[in-house]
Amino acid sequence: MESCNCIEPQWPPDDLLMKYQYISDFFIALAYFSIPLELIYFVKKSAVFPYRWVLVQFGAFIVLCGATHLINLWTFTVHSRTVASVMTTAKVLTAAVSCITALMLVHIIPDLLSVKTRELFLKNKAAELDREMGLIRTQEETGRHVRMLTHEIRSTLDRHTILKTTLVELGRTLALEECALWMPTRTGLELQLSYTLRQQNPVGYTVPIHHPVINQVFSSNRAVKISPNCPVARLRPAGKYMPGEVVAVRVPLLHLSNFHINDWPELSTKRYALMVLMLPSDSARQWHVHELELVEVVADQVAVALSHAAILEESMRARDLLMDQNVALDLARREAETAIRARNDFLAVMNHEMRTPMHAIIALSSLLQETELTPEQRLMVETVLKSSNLLATLINDVLDLSRLEDGSLQLDLGTFNLYAVFREVLNLIKPIASVKKLHVSLNLAPDLPEYAVGDEKRLMQTILNIVGNAVKFSKEGSISITAFVAKLDTLRDSKAPEFLPVLSDNHFYLRVQVKDSGSGINPLDIPKLFTKFAQNQSTGTRNSGGSGLGLAICKRFVNLMEGHIWIESEGLGKGCTAILIVKLGMPERVNESKLPYMPKMPTNHGQTAFPGLKVLVMDENGVSRMVTKGLLLHLGCDVTMVGSSDECLRLVSHEHKVVFMDICVPCIDSYGITIRIHEKFTKRHERPLLVALTGNTDKVTKENCMRAGMDGLILKPVSLDKMRSVLTDLLEHRVFFEAI
Amino acid sequence: MELVQIQRRLVDYTKSLFMEGFLDAQFLQLQQLQDDSNPDFVFEVVSLFFEDSEKLLNELTIALDQPNVDFKKIDSHVHQLKGSSSSIGAQRVKNACIAFRNYCDVQNIEGCLTCLQQVKQECYLVKNKFETLFRLEQQIMASGGSVPTTELGF
Numbered sequence: 001m002e003s004c005n006c007i008e009p010q011w012p013p014d015d016l017l018m019k020y021q022y023i024s025d026f027f028i029a030l031a032y033f034s035i036p037l038e039l040i041y042f043v044k045k046s047a048v049f050p051y052r053w054v055l056v057q058f059g060a061f062i063v064l065c066g067a068t069h070l071i072n073l074w075t076f077t078v079h080s081r082t083v084a085s086v087m088t089t090a091k092v093l094t095a096a097v098s099c100i101t102a103l104m105l106v107h108i109i110p111d112l113l114s115v116k117t118r119e120l121f122l123k124n125k126a127a128e129l130d131r132e133m134g135l136i137r138t139q140e141e142t143g144r145h146v147r148m149l150t151h152e153i154r155s156t157l158d159r160h161t162i163l164k165t166t167l168v169e170l171g172r173t174l175a176l177e178e179c180a181l182w183m184p185t186r187t188g189l190e191l192q193l194s195y196t197l198r199q200q201n202p203v204g205y206t207v208p209i210h211h212p213v214i215n216q217v218f219s220s221n222r223a224v225k226i227s228p229n230c231p232v233a234r235l236r237p238a239g240k241y242m243p244g245e246v247v248a249v250r251v252p253l254l255h256l257s258n259f260h261i262n263d264w265p266e267l268s269t270k271r272y273a274l275m276v277l278m279l280p281s282d283s284a285r286q287w288h289v290h291e292l293e294l295v296e297v298v299a300d301q302v303a304v305a306l307s308h309a310a311i312l313e314e315s316m317r318a319r320d321l322l323m324d325q326n327v328a329l330d331l332a333r334r335e336a337e338t339a340i341r342a343r344n345d346f347l348a349v350m351n352h353e354m355r356t357p358m359h360a361i362i363a364l365s366s367l368l369q370e371t372e373l374t375p376e377q378r379l380m381v382e383t384v385l386k387s388s389n390l391l392a393t394l395i396n397d398v399l400d401l402s403r404l405e406d407g408s409l410q411l412d413l414g415t416f417n418l419y420a421v422f423r424e425v426l427n428l429i430k431p432i433a434s435v436k437k438l439h440v441s442l443n444l445a446p447d448l449p450e451y452a453v454g455d456e457k458r459l460m461q462t463i464l465n466i467v468g469n470a471v472k473f474s475k476e477g478s479i480s481i482t483a484f485v486a487k488l489d490t491l492r493d494s495k496a497p498e499f500l501p502v503l504s505d506n507h508f509y510l511r512v513q514v515k516d517s518g519s520g521i522n523p524l525d526i527p528k529l530f531t532k533f534a535q536n537q538s539t540g541t542r543n544s545g546g547s548g549l550g551l552a553i554c555k556r557f558v559n560l561m562e563g564h565i566w567i568e569s570e571g572l573g574k575g576c577t578a579i580l581i582v583k584l585g586m587p588e589r590v591n592e593s594k595l596p597y598m599p600k601m602p603t604n605h606g607q608t609a610f611p612g613l614k615v616l617v618m619d620e621n622g623v624s625r626m627v628t629k630g631l632l633l634h635l636g637c638d639v640t641m642v643g644s645s646d647e648c649l650r651l652v653s654h655e656h657k658v659v660f661m662d663i664c665v666p667c668i669d670s671y672g673i674t675i676r677i678h679e680k681f682t683k684r685h686e687r688p689l690l691v692a693l694t695g696n697t698d699k700v701t702k703e704n705c706m707r708a709g710m711d712g713l714i715l716k717p718v719s720l721d722k723m724r725s726v727l728t729d730l731l732e733h734r735v736f737f738e739a740i
Numbered sequence: 741m742e743l744v745q746i747q748r749r750l751v752d753y754t755k756s757l758f759m760e761g762f763l764d765a766q767f768l769q770l771q772q773l774q775d776d777s778n779p780d781f782v783f784e785v786v787s788l789f790f791e792d793s794e795k796l797l798n799e800l801t802i803a804l805d806q807p808n809v810d811f812k813k814i815d816s817h818v819h820q821l822k823g824s825s826s827s828i829g830a831q832r833v834k835n836a837c838i839a840f841r842n843y844c845d846v847q848n849i850e851g852c853l854t855c856l857q858q859v860k861q862e863c864y865l866v867k868n869k870f871e872t873l874f875r876l877e878q879q880i881m882a883s884g885g886s887v888p889t890t891e892l893g894f
Contacts, residue, residue, distance in 0.1 A: 623789045623824035630773040630781050662823075695823065716826065719769050 022076055025069050032066025054108055061101045064094035142294050145173035149298055153305045157312050162305050167197045170277065170298060174291055177244055177281060181251070182232055182274040184209060191232065191274055207231045213248075218272050223249040223292040223299070232276050244279030245287050249299045251275055253306065275299055347398065354395045361388045386428060390464065393457055411455035411560055415587045418452045418510070419444060421460050422483060429467050438471060438479055445484030449508065453585030454561065462554045462565075466514050466578045469550070474518025477575070486511035486581055505734070506586050509563070517575040526567055530555040558582055610727055613637045614655050616688065618648040618673075619662035624716070628660060628693070631723050645673045652677060654686040658730060662693045662716075663701070671708040678709050689730055693718065702737065712736035743885040750876045751888055757873070762866050767829030786870050789828050793863050796821045800856055804849065814852065815844045821859070833862045 036059035043055060071087040149169040153162050167179045178198055182191040190206040191214065207214075213230045226233055228243040250272040277295060279285050365385040373381060426442050433440045463481075470479045486509040521529070530551050558565040561582040569576030615637045619625035625641055632639045640656070642648045652659060661673065674690055681687035691712035692705045705713050714726055715738055729736045757763045774781040796817050803814050822837035836859040843851030877887050 621820055621823045621827070622792055623785060624827035626785050626788055627770060627773075627827040630770070630778065630785065633778060634773045634775065695826065716823075719765070720772050 018076060022073065025072050029066045029070040029073070032062050032069060036062050054104060057097065057101050057104060061094070061097040064090060064097055068094050139290050142173065142290055145169065146294055146297055149173065150301045153298075153301055157309045159306060159309050162302065162309060163195050166298060166302050167195055170295070171197045173294070174277065174279075175285075176277050176279060178276075178278040180232075180276045182207065182276065184253075184271050184273065188271070194273075214274065217248045217274060218250050221250065221296070223247045223295040225287060226276075228278070232274060233278065244281045244283060244285065246276060246278045247287055247292065247295060248274055248276045249295050251299045251306075252303045275302075350398075355392070358388060358392050358395060362392060383428070383431070386424065390428075390461065393461060411458065411557075413453055413455060413585070415451055415453050416456035417450060418448060418483075418584075419450055421456060421463065422481070424460060425464050425467055426481075428464060429471055433471050433479065436471065436475070438474055438477065440467075440471075440479045441481070443480065443482045445482075447485050448483060448510070449485075449586065451587040452508075452510070453587050454582070455557075458557045459561070459582065459584075462557050462580065462582075463512060463514075465550045465554050466512075466565075466580065470514050470516035470518065470576075470578065474516045474575075477517030479514065479516045482513045482515075484511055485509065507583050508586060509581050510584050511579065511581045513577055513579050515575065515577040520572045520574040520576050521567065521569040522572055523569060526569065529567060530565075554580075610731075611636045613657055613727070613731075614640070616640045616642065616648065616652055616656045616659045618642045618645070618659065619693070620644065621662065624662065628662075628718070631718060631720060632660075634720065635724060635727065637727075648673060649676055649680075652680070652688065654681060654688070656688040658689045658691060658727070660691050660693055661710075663705070671704060674708045674710055689734060691726070691730065691736070706737065712738075714738055743880065743883045746876060746880050746883065747885060747888050750873070750880065753873060753876065757869055761831050762869055764829045764831040766826065770828060783874060785828055786874075789824050789830070790863075790867055790870075792824055793821055793833075797856075797860055797863065800859075804853055804856060809847075809849055809852075811844055811847050815841060818844060818859075830862075830866050833859065833866055836862045 039055060039059060043052070068087070068090045071083065071090050074083045075087060149166065152165045152169060156162055156165070163181060167181065170176060171179050176197070178196065180193060180197070181195040183194040184190070185192050185206060189209055191209050192206045211231065213226050214232065217224050217226065224247065226246050226248045228234075228246045230246070230248075232248065233243075233246040251274070253271045253273060275295075279287065362385065365381055365388060368381050369378070369385065422442055422444060426440065429440060467479065467481060555565055558580055561584075563580065563582035565578070565580040567576055567578045613636070615632050617625060617628050617632065617639055619628060619641075620643055622643075625643065629639045629641055640651060642651055648659070648661070659677070663671075677687065677690060689711040690709070691714060692701075692710050693714050693716055694701055695716045702713055711734060712726070712730055714722070714736070718726075726736055754763075770782050770785060800814060800817050803810060803817070818837050818840045822834055822841065825831075825833035825837060836855060840852065840855035840859055843855055880887055
């Protein structure tokens with residue numbers, strides 16, 4: 001028998017233990033073979049597995065272990081040498097692979113562990129990003145809400161809408177439980193609950209404004225968390241739940257007007273309203289920073305929107321007011337225009353109506369004058385004519401009164417006989433005065449010039465009016481009319497501070513005083529006298545008629561004549577004095593006109609000679625120069641002759657008393673010389689008198705001479721007597737303008 | 741001739757000059773200015789007039805002969821002449837000058853020429869008259885008499 005080198009089994013193969021070993025080995029082999037299969041199967045299935053090589057190694061290790069165990073099956077019985085060698089190979093291989101695998105695993109297992117760590121790390125990161133994402137999304141949504149809120153707020157200019165929208169949108173965005181707006185009251189001392197979100201009817205209770213919490217909120221422009229116990233935060237009836245967090249923010253009221261509470265007593269510094277926001281109670285929500293920012297932004301926007309609304313309202317109101325005023329003004333203007341037109345029409349018609357009979361009267365009276373009349377009749381007709389002329393003037397003046405107001409009336413200046421004016425007035429008033437048994441006396445001062453330059457008709461009208469008033473308001477007694485030239489001191493004591501008389505050589509002031517012993521005037525009524533249509537209604541004057549226009553017109557005429565008129569009275573029953581001062585011009589001498597063929601005997605009119613009177617004669621024409629020189633020499637003057645304007649200016653000196661200049665257009669520029677002589681001699685008494693000799697008989701020349709500053713004008717040819725009288729007048733009056 | 745006769749002749753002659761319009765009242769004025777201190781006043785003035793007027797008339801003739809007549813200059817000359825003649829009382833000369841000026845204003849050359857002729861004529865005439873007058877006066881003076889003052893009572 002051959003013996004095998006293997007170990008003799010101790011027990012027979014049929015032993016139970018052997019059987020069990022046999023089965024276990026079998027199953028182990030099976031498992032060992034199936035594990036790699038599974039591995040391969042699953043690895044193949046999965047896409048990612050980085051350690052294939054390790055898998056192969058592991059697979060090989062397991063397969064070999066399985067093979068070993070399988071081969072072990074045959075070793076339970078007698079087995080051949082081949083089996084033994086196979087078994088040995090298998091075991092050797094298995095051993096090798098196992099060792100390698102073990103070594104490999106040392107490297108691989110830490111790797112596998114770190115994979116796990118990274119996985120954990122990534123998971124954490126993902127969670128974090130998720131969180132942040134959530135935050136950003138919330139913020140973006142908040143921003144969207146703000147934009148939408150702003151849009152809503154700004155899209156309307158109605159205050160209530162703005163506020164309501166604000167509260168609603170805020171409530172929605174922030175999921176608030178309650179949102180309320182407190183407005184300052186009229187007095188500014190309290191805050192009144194004006195708008196709330198949930199409660200439809202604000203209770204309307206007020207809270208004093210000087211609460212520390214409120215002050216704190218007002219002093220900062222951020223949203224401030226306040227205690228729910230603060231009076232402004234007690235918006236909900238106290239309940240069992242825990243109130244949520246409350247935030248308050250100030251809303252600046254940028255423009256104070258009409259905010260359902262009118263007229264603040266003082267428009268001083270900023271006023272704020274208070275917005276209170278309450279988070280839902282019982283929730284664990286807290287106010288986040290971004291929510292607070294949202295609230296602040298909204299508060300600002302609301303403030304701006306409110307101010308816009310307020311301003312708009314204001315401007316609408318102002319515009320409406322203006323339109324109303326415009327309409328009213330338009331109406332008033334049209335009414336005024338209608339009134340003016342009506343007045344003008346009336347005046348025109350009345351004037352026409354009045355003038356027609358006036359013309360008839362005047363015309364027929366003049367015709368009557370032409371016929372055969374007895375002296376008495378003639379006197380009567382003349383009086384009728386004069387009165388009607390006056391009346392005609394008065395009618396003109398009624399129309400003129402409107403022109404007087406505009407100042408477009410102008411006086412008709414002319415030379416007239418002053419004495420004659422007074423005589424006429426006297427004649428006109430005498431009949432009425434004698435009927436009333438009033439004694440009228442006229443007293444003209446001796447120094448009153450006989451002739452004067454002024455508006456004769458209107459002066460007479462004025463004086464007649466005053467005298468007429470005197471007669472009208474006197475029942476008995478006497479009327480005295482005095483007229484004299486007013487001297488400076490009498491002028492000064494007129495009772496008008498704005499009357500500044502200016503004395504000049506060509507004018508004088510005529511002062512007329514009409515004193516009556518009639519019913520007098522209450523001194524308080526005196527200022528009203530000269531106003532149009534205002535009549536004092538004292539009993540004595542009720543029946544005297546009159547339109548009340550007379551004195552007003554007189555005053556205007558007197559003003560035009562640069563004078564002053566006033567009335568003094570000591571009281572009722574004490575009579576009154578009317579005083580008028582007007583400025584009249586001095587007339588030029590009414591000259592003796594040229595008389596041909598009638599040389600007068602040398603009259604003793606004035607001086608016969610002017611010994612040594614230095615005179616300068618300027619004339620281009622040699623012949624006429626000689627004649628003038630002869631004239632003056634004959635009169636005893638010391639004559640210097642010049643033939644041109646330059647010579648004249650050169651030789652003229654203050655010794656020359658008179659300069660005779662022949663002005664012939666366009667030869668010598670005598671006006672220029674006049675001006676230059678005026679410039680040369682600034683003092684009045686040093687300057688020689690400048691007299692123009694001219695053959696021109698038109699008024700333009702005369703006016704030009706006067707305007708240029710000449711002291712006299714004489715027409716050529718000059719006779720000896722004329723020259724004599726001219727020189728006399730010149731030296732006496734320093735002016736002589738021949739009547740043209 | 742006897743003094744009285746010459747004197748009478750002078751008076752008549754002077755009167756006739758006035759009647760015919762050669763002289764006017766201005767001349768009388770001139771005579772009045774003549775006195776002892778100024779014995780030849782009238783003579784001097786009249787001589788000056790004739791010198792002046794001759795010059796002026798020459799100028800006028802030349803001016804009107806020009807192809808482009810300068811009416812302004814002519815007007816001023818005529819004005820001078822008028823002034824001079826009215827100063828001594830040469831009435832007809834003065835009137836002729838007035839007419840001349842009117843033509844000058846309307847720039848009527850024909851009219852101006854006619855007037856110029858007329859003025860010259862009048863000047864000539866009045867010059868003669870004056871010469872006669874002065875001769876008579878000289879005669880009177882030479883005979884030892886005094887020139888009678890003209891008294892015109894119209």
